[in-house]
Each structure stands twice: as structure tokens, then as C-alpha cells.
Amino acid sequence: MIYLDNAATSYPKPENVYNAMIDHMKNAGANPGRSGHRLSLEAGRAILKTRELIGTLFNIDNPMQIIFTSNATDSLNLAIKGVLKKGDHVITSTMEHNSVLRPITALEKIGVENTIIQCNAEGVIDPEDIKRAIRSNTKLIALTHGSNVTGTLMPIEAVGRIAKEAGVLFLVDAAQTAGIYEIDVNKLNIDLLGVPGHKGLMGPQGTGILYIREGLDVLHFKEGGTGSKSEELTQPEMLPDRYESGTANTPGIVGLGAGIEFILKEGIEKIRNHEKELTQYFIEALAQIEQVKVYGPKDSEKQGAVISINIGEEDSSEIAFVLDQAFNIAVRSGLHCAPLAHKTIGSFEQGTVRFSIGYFNTKEDIDRAVEAIKEICKEI
Amino acid sequence: MIYLDNAATSYPKPENVYNAMIDHMKNAGANPGRSGHRLSLEAGRAILKTRELIGTLFNIDNPMQIIFTSNATDSLNLAIKGVLKKGDHVITSTMEHNSVLRPITALEKIGVENTIIQCNAEGVIDPEDIKRAIRSNTKLIALTHGSNVTGTLMPIEAVGRIAKEAGVLFLVDAAQTAGIYEIDVNKLNIDLLGVPGHKGLMGPQGTGILYIREGLDVLHFKEGGTGSKSEELTQPEMLPDRYESGTANTPGIVGLGAGIEFILKEGIEKIRNHEKELTQYFIEALAQIEQVKVYGPKDSEKQGAVISINIGEEDSSEIAFVLDQAFNIAVRSGLHCAPLAHKTIGSFEQGTVRFSIGYFNTKEDIDRAVEAIKEICKEI
Numbered sequence: 001m002i003y004l005d006n007a008a009t010s011y012p013k014p015e016n017v018y019n020a021m022i023d024h025m026k027n028a029g030a031n032p033g034r035s036g037h038r039l040s041l042e043a044g045r046a047i048l049k050t051r052e053l054i055g056t057l058f059n060i061d062n063p064m065q066i067i068f069t070s071n072a073t074d075s076l077n078l079a080i081k082g083v084l085k086k087g088d089h090v091i092t093s094t095m096e097h098n099s100v101l102r103p104i105t106a107l108e109k110i111g112v113e114n115t116i117i118q119c120n121a122e123g124v125i126d127p128e129d130i131k132r133a134i135r136s137n138t139k140l141i142a143l144t145h146g147s148n149v150t151g152t153l154m155p156i157e158a159v160g161r162i163a164k165e166a167g168v169l170f171l172v173d174a175a176q177t178a179g180i181y182e183i184d185v186n187k188l189n190i191d192l193l194g195v196p197g198h199k200g201l202m203g204p205q206g207t208g209i210l211y212i213r214e215g216l217d218v219l220h221f222k223e224g225g226t227g228s229k230s231e232e233l234t235q236p237e238m239l240p241d242r243y244e245s246g247t248a249n250t251p252g253i254v255g256l257g258a259g260i261e262f263i264l265k266e267g268i269e270k271i272r273n274h275e276k277e278l279t280q281y282f283i284e285a286l287a288q289i290e291q292v293k294v295y296g297p298k299d300s301e302k303q304g305a306v307i308s309i310n311i312g313e314e315d316s317s318e319i320a321f322v323l324d325q326a327f328n329i330a331v332r333s334g335l336h337c338a339p340l341a342h343k344t345i346g347s348f349e350q351g352t353v354r355f356s357i358g359y360f361n362t363k364e365d366i367d368r369a370v371e372a373i374k375e376i377c378k379e380i
Numbered sequence: 381m382i383y384l385d386n387a388a389t390s391y392p393k394p395e396n397v398y399n400a401m402i403d404h405m406k407n408a409g410a411n412p413g414r415s416g417h418r419l420s421l422e423a424g425r426a427i428l429k430t431r432e433l434i435g436t437l438f439n440i441d442n443p444m445q446i447i448f449t450s451n452a453t454d455s456l457n458l459a460i461k462g463v464l465k466k467g468d469h470v471i472t473s474t475m476e477h478n479s480v481l482r483p484i485t486a487l488e489k490i491g492v493e494n495t496i497i498q499c500n501a502e503g504v505i506d507p508e509d510i511k512r513a514i515r516s517n518t519k520l521i522a523l524t525h526g527s528n529v530t531g532t533l534m535p536i537e538a539v540g541r542i543a544k545e546a547g548v549l550f551l552v553d554a555a556q557t558a559g560i561y562e563i564d565v566n567k568l569n570i571d572l573l574g575v576p577g578h579k580g581l582m583g584p585q586g587t588g589i590l591y592i593r594e595g596l597d598v599l600h601f602k603e604g605g606t607g608s609k610s611e612e613l614t615q616p617e618m619l620p621d622r623y624e625s626g627t628a629n630t631p632g633i634v635g636l637g638a639g640i641e642f643i644l645k646e647g648i649e650k651i652r653n654h655e656k657e658l659t660q661y662f663i664e665a666l667a668q669i670e671q672v673k674v675y676g677p678k679d680s681e682k683q684g685a686v687i688s689i690n691i692g693e694e695d696s697s698e699i700a701f702v703l704d705q706a707f708n709i710a711v712r713s714g715l716h717c718a719p720l721a722h723k724t725i726g727s728f729e730q731g732t733v734r735f736s737i738g739y740f741n742t743k744e745d746i747d748r749a750v751e752a753i754k755e756i757c758k759e760i
Contacts, residue, residue, distance in 0.1 A: 001418070001419065003410070003419070005410060005411070005415050005417065005419075005420070008410065008411040008414050008415055008420070008627075009409065009410060009411045009627060011409045011410055011419070012406065012409060013405065013409065018402055018405055018406060021401075021402075021405075021631075022398055022401075022402055025393065025398055025401075025584060026392065026398060029389065029391045029392060029393065029585075030383070030385060030388065030389060030391055030710065031385070031388040031389045031585070034388050034712060034717075035385050035388055035700070035710065035711065035712035035713070036697060036700055036701055036704065036712075036713060037385065037700065037703075037704040037709075037710035037711065037712075038381070038704060038710070039381065039383070039385075039391070039710055040385070040388070040710070040712075070450040070454075070586070070626070070629060071626035071627045071629075072626060072627075073602060073604030073605060073625045073626025073627075074450075074602060074625075074626060076604070077601070077602045077603065077604065077625075081601075097604075097605060098603070098604055098605045098606075098610065098613070099603075099604035099605050099625065099626060101613050102603030102604055102605075102613060102614065102615055102625075103602075103603045103604070105603070105613040105614060106603050106614070106615065196626075196627065198627060204405060204629075204631050204632075205409075205411070205627050205628065205629055205630045205631060205632075206450070206586045206587075206627075206628070206629025206630070206631065206632045207586075207629075208626075221457070221461075221601060222453060222454060222457045222483075223457065223478070223479075223482030223483045223485075223486050224453030224456070224457065224477075224478055224479035224482055224483070224717075225453060225477060225478045225479050225482075225717030226478075226717070227717065230478065230714065230715035230716070230717045230718075230719055231715060231719045231728070232719070233478070233481050233482060233485040233719065233720075234482065234485060234486070235482055235486065245453045245454075245457075245479065245482075246450070246451035246452060246453025246454060246479060246576075246588075247388075247389060247451045247452075247453075247576065247578060247585050247586075248585065248586070249450060249451075249584075249585055249586025249587075249629065249632065250585045250586070251401075251584050251585060251586065251632075252584075252585075252586045252629065252631075252632065317416060320415070320416055320417065321416055323417075324416065324417040324418055329417075330410065330415065330417035330418070330419055330420070331415065331417065332414060332415035332416075332417075332420075333415070333416060334610060335610035335611060336610070337414075337604075337605030337606070337607065337610045338610075339610055339611045339612070339613065340613075348611070
């Protein structure tokens, strides 16, 4: 099986991720932050360790500002609904995932206004369009760092500057870029950063992160046991407890920590360069196949390791099915939960066949994918 | 290490839980319900399998009414906030965990009224008190099945009847009983059932379940990618998608399925009888130690495998610390995130030392605990 669905979840994980999870579950599987016995303390330390590793990766000064969630969708919902109130205005883009678009749409009911900036056919946004959309009641700019459909990299540095100058909060959805691209929350003026644990960070599914800039007031939507201030019937104010009620996904968080350790050890630049090289190689090979339409920038400098294509007018699901059944190649087809992105790039009806490359893919994998696509083109 | 903190999380897990998780992660670690390739389909099947196993365990006719959450707190928040609106009234008890009390308290701000029924000093509730508290605007009764402080079993069958007769919804918090006690949602008239995956169900941390009775309208609080109706910017109405946005905790859910398979194989009665036997044995031994005060019913027919004690006027944390450090026995001390329960049983200042027994504990473990308590009593 050639796995080219890393934008959905990275696979496989580094060996140390599996090992750390099993080791933790077997030898320290207690509840963190509750009881005082040694297993519980060990679980608590393991969680703190992951929090600190995340802090290192994103240059977050205070690891207590890092909230563990169950996935990036969970993070983005908390961020969006936690800061937007009736009468506020939010700016986002047509390249966003439904994990951003659906919460923003849901908030229309309570009187939160939104502007969805139109990106061009390659998924590229003009920061000046964002600047022009800012109103007196604009509270938040929510932008993906890299499209999950075309890989298009967004100018988050420029947008961060615009947000800061305008006194508007800046939320970045780093679902496709965390662990592969440098993200320094201070340098990029990021107030809120939503990240899945199971994609570029190489942790297991069931993990997500929300970074909240210190001093920022974000509502909480879940209350419960936090192991702190147990005598009170109201949620504690201190972070991360305020947003982390109930038993933590300790094995998942331990696995996430192991994933980040792997990344820090390999070096983020090495990971990025490997993925860039394969992306460029793939794009150039695809350019040689007449029936293939490649979406997005078609330039590994301007996109992450996500390449969406179509073959003629063929249904994208059909192509993905053949790639799986006949060639043992795993990709994703359809709309990828980002409908406006497809309207933007012109593939709303057809969807796209999405190849997403991970650190463990090889040049041979790309060769096999190219060969398969050529075979399919011949058959059509 | 003698682990007697199973009310926090069961430990160890059955061997097949570890194996199923690792095997799934290594061999089928893709995203369920998104892509169409074989790994993704296998992940989807694995999740469906767990859903069906849960259906079998709780006699839930339609497994699609089972929602995966990140823990019981997550489930309880969704249930409570999903059905209660301004002007509604909810009835609960003083024996509840903060995962019930805190969300209910938070709802006071939006005009949801509550009545917290006083239980007696053993944590026992009188169903008639609940009946008397029902008003014309009562929408929900939220009750624990078994106290996490005293183990006290609540008369959920009687309360279920009262709720049904009054046309009031019935939410059961089965955090301490699922997997050990028979819970038939139909027979018990349960409309909403909140369950952690990592306690009696023997799955990993990071998993929880909410059962929602078919036809019941529960609000959703998270929107995002569901892999369904991706063309729409609004959340799909169909279950479980409506409540399950973003990537599922597939390894966790697979582990949970393995835990339930273990339970179904052993038989729930065998598990309960083992825990009951050890509980009764422990209670009787504790009754012989003069300085020890045991809370709760002190009768394994009336309580789960949770035994809270204090030794004289000693601080509960101090005793737990000594049990860990000098005797290698893991218990939990303090308020156990249930402050009103301690006010009810008279231990609010001192907290309690909580021993919670699991299926893998032995008579020898209890002997060791009793010996340790005797030693500590001698020293004081």
C-alpha cells in the first residue's frame, strides 16, 4: 500500500510514537493531575512534557497557554466561539475547511457577521483584500496556513501584521502545516493557533491543540472535574484547567509528545525539504500528462505537500477507487470538507483526487503514483 | 504497586486492548469515514464495530444513536446543554460529580433553574424527593448511577419510571457503573446515558460515549468536517455525524471496542460479583479497625466498588501519600471533584481516602491495603 493521504492523517507514525503510547499505557496508565500517587504523578509529568515540547515547536513562552483538545476541529470551534460575540465581525477565506466555515456559519444565528474573502483560482489570497474587509466591529481573522485541497500556502506573516495593526485577533488553522513549516506564534502575531495532533505532528488520532495567547479572554464551553478547586461549583479560571475538564487523553498526548520529539530530532527543515522535493517532483511529472489537470499553485515554494488533480471529466471518486483497487494507492477524493475551496478552484461538481505526501513517502512512491495515473489515462 | 484507583481510570487494561490499539495504529491507521481507500474503510469498520458492541452492552437498538466523545465530562456537557434552554428546570442530586454540577451551575447564567436534591449521609437519594421536585418546567433529571465518592448506587430504575410518567428526560451518569452493572437504556427509561470509555469499559483514556434516545432533539456545539454533506456550510442533521466533527480518536475507539469485547467475554455478572466480593471483604475488614471511619452504605449490595474512608482527623492527602510512599498502594484523596457529596457525607474539610477496586484486583491486594491501614493507625 502506497499511502498518499497524509493530509487526512499521517501514516505510518514514527516507531517511537507507538512505543511511547504502549509503554505509557502499560506502565503508567493512571489519571494525571488527580490522585497523588506515583503513577498519577508520572501521567501528569508526561502531559506536561508534551505541553513543553509543543511550546518549543511553536515558540510559546508559557506552556499553560496550550490546551489539549480532541482534534483541530475541536480547537477551532473553541477559538471561534470563544472570542466571537453578537455584533462581532469575522473575516475568513474561501479556502477554509468546514471546521472553520461551519462554526462561523453557525454563529450567524446569534448575530455574528462574517466576510469570506474570495481567493483566486490557485487558492491564493491577497492580504490587501483582508485589510480592506476590516470594519470597526471586526474581532477576528481566521485563516488557514495551508489549504487542505490545493496545498496553497497563505501569507500568514503579512496577515498577522495586518491583524496586529488593526487590533484584530488572528486565528491560524495549521492543520496542514504544523510540524512541517516554521510557526512562531510571537513572530507571526498569532493569537490563536489550532493544530491537529495526528497530521504533521505525527501523534495519534484523538489529539488536538489550541494555543491561546496569554491574557486573551476565551469563553469555555465545557465544565467539569479539573482536579483543581474541586470545592467550587464553577469552572476554575486558570489555564489550562479552564478548558480541560475530565480525564485527559493521556496515551494520545504521550504519543503526540513522541511525535514532536521525532520532529525536533529530525529537524523541521529536513522534513519540509523532503516533502517539498517530492511535491515538486510529482508536480513536474504530472505536467507531462495531457489529461491531468493539476489545481493550485503547482509550485512547491507556494504550496505544501498536497496535490489535487482531476483526469479529464472523470469523477474523482471513481479515480480514487481505481487507484486503491488496482494500484494499491491510498488517496482521497471528493470535496475534502472544503466546499468553497472547490468553488474557488472550479472543481465543486467533480471534486478532486487529492494526493498528500508525508515524511515517510519516497520518490518511488511518487513514481508509482505517476505510473498509475498514466495507466488510468490510457484506459479512459 | 497495588492499584486501587480504578474509579479514576481502570488499570491495567486487558491485554487485548493494548494489542488492538497498536495493531490498528500500525496496520490500519487511516482516517475513518473520509477517504474511500481500504485503510480508511477498515478504520470506519473498526469504529462501527465498537458502536455495535456498545449497542449490545446497553441494549441500544440503533448504534447510530451512540456518539463518541473525548470523556464522560464531554458527554455530560453535551447532554445537559443540548437539552436545557432558558426557562427550563433540571433536577439533580448532591452526590453528583462536578461534570454534572458545574455545567448545571453554568446554565444558571442563561436562566436554567435547578434543584439539587439532598441525599442522606450515606449518599442515598429518596426517589420521592425527586418526584416532589418536578415542576411544570422540569425538562431533565440528571442522576449518577453510582457515586464516585461513596459508591452509593442510585435507584435509577425508580427514577426512570418517575421521569417517564412525568414526561421529563432522564440523563444517567454511568461513570462508575458502566461495564460492571447491567444498564438497559430501554428497560430503565434512560433518554441520555453518559459513559467514560476508560473506566469500567476498560478502554483507553480519551474515549467517552453519549447515548441519545432516538428522536430526541439535542443541540450540537461543534461544527466541522464530518465527511458527509461536505458541500454544505451547515452541520448535517444525521447522527452520529451531527455530533462527531473532525477526525475520530480511532485508536482509542478501537481500544474501547476491545475492552467491551473483554467484558462481554468475561460476562458482566462475573465482573460485578468479583468486585462485590472484594468490596464486602474490604468493608468488613475496615469495620474491625477502630480509628477508621467508612463512608457510604458499607454494604456491597448498595454500593459499587468504591470505598471512602478517613483515619481519625488525619488529612486524607497525608494518608494517601503514606499509602503510596510507604506501602506502594495507589489511592485517591481529597474531594474527588464532588464537593456537595462531601458536604452530604460530612467530609468536606477532610476529604476522603478513596479505595476503588477493579476487576484485576485480588483478595491479596485488599489484605495488603488493610494491613497498611492498620500500620498507619498504629503510627498515629
